[in-house]
Amino acid sequence: MSRPAARAVSGPPSGKSVFGRLADFLDDRTGYRAVVHEALYERVPGGARWRYVWGSTLVFAFMTQVITGLFLWANYSPSAQTAWESVYFIQHEVAGGWLLRGIHHFMAQAMVVLLALHLLQVVIDGAYKAPREVNFWLGLVLMMLVLGMALTGYLLPWDQKGYWATIVATNLAGIVPFVGPSLQQLVIGGPEYGHHTLTRFFALHAGFLPATLVIFLVVHLALFRKHGLHAKRPITKPDAMFWPDQVLKDAVAMLAVMAVILGVILMPALRAMLAGEVVHPGHLGAELGAPADPSLPYAAARPEWYFLFLFQFLKVFEGWGATGEFFGAIVVPGLIMTVMALMPIVGNWRLGHRFNVAFTLAIFAGVGLLTAMALNEDYSALWVNRASLAEAEKLHEQTGGDAAKLTAALGGDRTKTAAIERQWKTLEKVRRSQAYLDAVKLAEADAARAVELAGRPERIPPAGMLELVRHDPLSQGPRLFAQHCGSCHAHVDPLAADAEAVIAKSSAANLYGFGSADWMRGLLDANQVAGPAYFGNTAHNEGDMVSFVRNDLADEATWPKADIDAVIAAMAAEAGRPVPQEIAGLVEKGRELVAASDRCGGCHAFRGNGTDLGAAPDLTGWGGREWLVGIITDPTHERFYGDTNDRMPSFGKAAEGAIPPLAREQIDLVADWLRGEWYRPAQH
Amino acid sequence: MARPHGNDRSASARPDDGRRDFLTKVVAVACGGLATLPPVVAGLWAFLDPLGRTRGAASFLSVADLAAIPDDGLPRQFPVIADRVDAWTGFAAEPVGAVYLSREKGSREVRALSATCPHAGCFIDLEKATQCFRCPCHNSSFTLDGSIVNPSPSPRAMDALECRVGGNGQVEVKWQKYRAGVAEKVVQG
Numbered sequence: 103m104s105r106p107a108a109r110a111v112s113g114p115p116s117g118k119s120v121f122g123r124l125a126d127f128l129d130d131r132t133g134y135r136a137v138v139h140e141a142l143y144e145r146v147p148g149g150a151r152w153r154y155v156w157g158s159t160l161v162f163a164f165m166t167q168v169i170t171g172l173f174l175w176a177n178y179s180p181s182a183q184t185a186w187e188s189v190y191f192i193q194h195e196v197a198g199g200w201l202l203r204g205i206h207h208f209m210a211q212a213m214v215v216l217l218a219l220h221l222l223q224v225v226i227d228g229a230y231k232a233p234r235e236v237n238f239w240l241g242l243v244l245m246m247l248v249l250g251m252a253l254t255g256y257l258l259p260w261d262q263k264g265y266w267a268t269i270v271a272t273n274l275a276g277i278v279p280f281v282g283p284s285l286q287q288l289v290i291g292g293p294e295y296g297h298h299t300l301t302r303f304f305a306l307h308a309g310f311l312p313a314t315l316v317i318f319l320v321v322h323l324a325l326f327r328k329h330g331l332h333a334k335r336p337i338t339k340p341d342a343m344f345w346p347d348q349v350l351k352d353a354v355a356m357l358a359v360m361a362v363i364l365g366v367i368l369m370p371a372l373r374a375m376l377a378g379e380v381v382h383p384g385h386l387g388a389e390l391g392a393p394a395d396p397s398l399p400y401a402a403a404r405p406e407w408y409f410l411f412l413f414q415f416l417k418v419f420e421g422w423g424a425t426g427e428f429f430g431a432i433v434v435p436g437l438i439m440t441v442m443a444l445m446p447i448v449g450n451w452r453l454g455h456r457f458n459v460a461f462t463l464a465i466f467a468g469v470g471l472l473t474a475m476a477l478n479e480d481y482s483a484l485w486v487n488r489a490s491l492a493e494a495e496k497l498h499e500q501t502g503g504d505a506a507k508l509t510a511a512l513g514g515d516r517t518k519t520a521a522i523e524r525q526w527k528t529l530e531k532v533r534r535s536q537a538y539l540d541a542v543k544l545a546e547a548d549a550a551r552a553v554e555l556a557g558r559p560e561r562i563p564p565a566g567m568l569e570l571v572r573h574d575p576l577s578q579g580p581r582l583f584a585q586h587c588g589s590c591h592a593h594v595d596p597l598a599a600d601a602e603a604v605i606a607k608s609s610a611a612n613l614y615g616f617g618s619a620d621w622m623r624g625l626l627d628a629n630q631v632a633g634p635a636y637f638g639n640t641a642h643n644e645g646d647m648v649s650f651v652r653n654d655l656a657d658e659a660t661w662p663k664a665d666i667d668a669v670i671a672a673m674a675a676e677a678g679r680p681v682p683q684e685i686a687g688l689v690e691k692g693r694e695l696v697a698a699s700d701r702c703g704g705c706h707a708f709r710g711n712g713t714d715l716g717a718a719p720d721l722t723g724w725g726g727r728e729w730l731v732g733i734i735t736d737p738t739h740e741r742f743y744g745d746t747n748d749r750m751p752s753f754g755k756a757a758e759g760a761i762p763p764l765a766r767e768q769i770d771l772v773a774d775w776l777r778g779e780w781y782r783p784a785q786h
Numbered sequence: 787m788a789r790p791h792g793n794d795r796s797a798s799a800r801p802d803d804g805r806r807d808f809l810t811k812v813v814a815v816a817c818g819g820l821a822t823l824p825p826v827v828a829g830l831w832a833f834l835d836p837l838g839r840t841r842g843a844a845s846f847l848s849v850a851d852l853a854a855i856p857d858d859g860l861p862r863q864f865p866v867i868a869d870r871v872d873a874w875t876g877f878a879a880e881p882v883g884a885v886y887l888s889r890e891k892g893s894r895e896v897r898a899l900s901a902t903c904p905h906a907g908c909f910i911d912l913e914k915a916t917q918c919f920r921c922p923c924h925n926s927s928f929t930l931d932g933s934i935v936n937p938s939p940s941p942r943a944m945d946a947l948e949c950r951v952g953g954n955g956q957v958e959v960k961w962q963k964y965r966a967g968v969a970e971k972v973v974q975g
Binding site: 162165166169170172173174176177184187188190191192195196197198199201202205209345346347349350352353354356357359360363364556560561562563564 | 807810811813814815816817818820821822824825826827828829830831832833834835838871873874875876877878
């Protein structure tokens with residue numbers, strides 16, 4: 103086969119090295135040299151500058167997302183029962199998974215920042231003007247695609263944060279006129295959020311959006327090359343080549359971005375190491391919340407920080423209803439995007455460019471302001487001095503927030519009234535902020551607990567992590583208690599700082615450590631039995647037990663201390679709680695005392711001592727799981743308080759055909775939580 | 787309006803490959819390479835994670851009651867039930883595979899054969915009509931005691947599994963997997 107002589111560069115050896123000849127061979131067959139030349143030897147008018155790095159850095163960021171994204175894909179499983187679980191596995195069990203996910207997570211945020219910088223530079227330098235209008239529009243499309251990927255990626259771990267943020271985002275999409283509801287249903291894959299929401303978001307995040315982005319990016323770069331780099335005027339230095347001068351600056355910028363991201367990921371590890379603590383790599387990098395639970399209130403719901411401005415902007419339209427939302431979420435952002443798209447045309451007018459720069463700066467300032475406002479609302483409790491509001495807080499409690507009463511309370515002092523009213527507003531803000539911070543803390547505790555449970559040797563059940571969390575006494579107990587028991591009962595460690603105040607406000611016994619020796623010691627203490635931690639605020643505060651403890655037990659002749667210790671030991675043993683070492687030998691003696699008809703057995707039935715049920719709670723199995731489940735189910739049963747029951751509802755009992763306030767399983771969870779029985783990881 | 791920033795690279799600025807630029811080039815490549823390294827390293831690190839994972843040690847699993855295996859020398863298929871962990875999911879007492887069990891007249895000795903074909907891992911059938919084992923994938927054939935029937939794509943006989951009968955009459959099989967496609971019977975880690 104003959105070849106044109108001019109192309110026969112791989113002819114006889116001409117003193118070239120093997121590599122040189124191989125390169126010649128390849129160039130002959132592919133023409134790669136021309137391509138490389140085309141790519142590298144772009145002229146940079148006026149020489150390389152730092153302000154030109156943003157575009158290249160964005161491409162680098164995108165490539166990083168592609169690389170890390172593909173490797174994450176190799177481990178991710180999009181379904182409602184496996185999304186959280188597989189992300190947990192990546193984060194905590196796959197070697198290096200925490201780093202992979204961390205880079206992907208933070209590079210996504212860096213990309214948004216770089217986008218903003220790129221846009222700012224293009225507008226300020228006037229790089230959007232003719233003949234580069236089309237490329238500017240392509241850039242705006244690319245920006246929307248990147249934001250779309252950020253939005254869809256946020257859901258993929260299927261944790262509380264991503265789930266609730268997506269609910270909000272898709273509901274906002276649903277208010278678009280005419281097509282909104284259909285659009286929403288298409289995006290979430292049906293009328294409900296679930297498997298198909300994840301498969302669709304994943305397909306968008308890892309397929310449709312990046313593929314579209316690549317197409318637009320190729321055209322964007324081709325047009326950029328066609329028109330050449332838009333140089334910043336005035337040009338004072340000689341021209342340079344893209345390679346290596348501008349490439350060096352680009353590469354340094356890329357390295358800086360990567361260094362910042364690695365710094366963010368590794369900083370907590372460094373801090374822990376310096377403090378001499380053990381570093382668990384699973385806790386580095388991107389956060390993973392508790393698994394998504396549509397049945398659980400999630401007050402810590404917030405969009406990712408770069409969407410906070412939109413979140414805050416919608417608050418401006420509070421009280422306007424759906425119209426306000428439509429206006430704030432769709433009309434205004436749509437108008438802003440329209441103005442941006444018109445910039446190349448506006449820029450042709452005399453003051454057009456100045457308008458464009460001013461408009462862009464105003465938008466950035468507005469976004470910054472809204473973000474700051476959102477952060478201030480959420481975090482103000484951290485820096486507002488609550489002590490300075492103490493007087494206002496007290497007055498608020500006294501007057502119930504009534505302005506007229508306040509003026510009266512202040513003796514008609516109008517200036518002071520106004521000042522206090524201003525402080526009330528601050529107080530309200532601080533309270534809301536505190537509620538948010540508490541919700542974040544709770545969310546963090548839930549997340550940590552979910553991770554702890556996922557690490558059980560039995561692993562996650564096939565039904566998924568949510569199943570495990572819902573059956574976990576430590577996760578559910580406090581919530582059920584707060585909802586159903588906490589309006590009367592306290593549950594606070596008596597040694598805690600605020601214990602006294604909490605207990606004083608309660609109207610039934612403090613159930614912290616119920617069944618333990620410490621709890622029983624308090625009950626049998628004449629000074630405590632009628633206090634608020636026991637029967638003080640109940641109908642039993644002048645009952646037989648109170649008078650028994652105050653009179654009989656206080657008499658050391660009939661009840662020497664050793665006997666009381668014995669009863670305490672016996673009851674702790676009955677509850678299945680640890681019996682303190684020093685009284686451990688007294689259990690048998692205690693049981694005899696509890697059973698004896700002239701001691702506790704006079705009123706209480708205990709282990710077949712012959713006392714009839716009904717006069718006082720049955721002490722057989724007292725404080726144990728079965729006993730607790732029994733009293734929560736029905737305290738009016740003759741085994742417990744019978745008709746002397748104070749106000750406690752029968753949580754497990756309902757009229758024929760009705761549903762009881764608590765299901766049996768929920769009662770079990772409360773009982774297990776009160777008894778401190780939940781999964782604890784083995785100590786390493 | 788003349789645009790001086792066009793893509794005209796024919797004139798003044800020829801690529802300069804001189805030593806002046808050498809350092810710049812080295813630093814540029816080094817910075818770019820360093821910046822790209824973390825995602826690639828993290829990705830490969832995570833991708834290679836499965837290499838570090840091993841199957842747990844094989845253990846004896848109770849598969850049947852001795853009385854459930856007729857002493858006529860004919861193999862019967864029994865499911866193997868075991869706890870199984872699949873990445874993050876734990877399955878309790880789930881069928882994880884099958885064995886063929888047989889015993890001779892009056893014997894308490896049980897022969898256990900893995901139903902997994904040593905050739906390429908398909909599930910071997912017991913053909914009642916021809917009284918032999920046959921793999922539906924590539925027609926590897928085995929006699930009822932698991933010996934190879936030549937010519938056969940399978941490089942070795944069916945994998946016999948360690949088997950014992952407990953005092954309570956429970957037949958226990960050491961559930962193990964062996965590498966497919968090789969002549970030697972090698973435990974798969």
